[in-house]
Amino acid sequence: MKDLKEFTIPFVGLKLGKHQFNFELKKAFFEHFEYDEFNDAAINLDVLLEKMSTLLEFTLTYKGSVNVACDTTNEPFDQEISGEYTFVVKFGEEYNDENEDLLILPHGSYEVNIQQYIYESIVLAMPSRRIHPGVIDGTLKSDILDKLEELSLKAPNDIVEPEDDKTDPRWDSLKKLLTDK
DSSP: OOOOGGGEEEOTTOOSEEEEEEEEEOHHHHHHTTOOSOSEEEEEEEEEEEEOSSEEEEEEEEEEEEEEEOTTTOOEEEEEEEEEEEEEEEEESSOBOOSTTEEEEETTOOEEEOHHHHHHHHHHHSOSSOOOHHHHHTOOOOHHHHHHHHHSOOOGGGOOOOSOOOOOHHHHHHHHHHHOO
């Protein structure tokens, strides 16, 4: 997979200290990773790079929304998303990205591409179940919801308890043990 140039940060000319970068993430960013669960995306990303003498510390802070399909009704809706992710870049003999919070670049490197860290942190911040807000508050009218309601089992209010108050005598004997002191 080719690197997106706008997410390659040259750090060799930067002074020690903090540096701020801002990005706008759209659907095309996620299509680059062949991720097709987002219908659309509008995410603001702030990258804080703290350059120290022996390492670089990146803090990715993102906030925005992605348009996804509801898991229940398949209706599209805008899912709010926000989060923060921090990782460290150190220098060593060879490239190593096995640790998710530590990237090792070979000595002599002058730039780092952070697109993979951005992608993973945003996709992992998505809730595992995506439910349209209208389903939760009952305002969404959908053919799928009507069909689910028609096919669903009786609601808890409709369940009728048996009239007889007879209980199993074995349980009565065991219940006495709880009250005996």
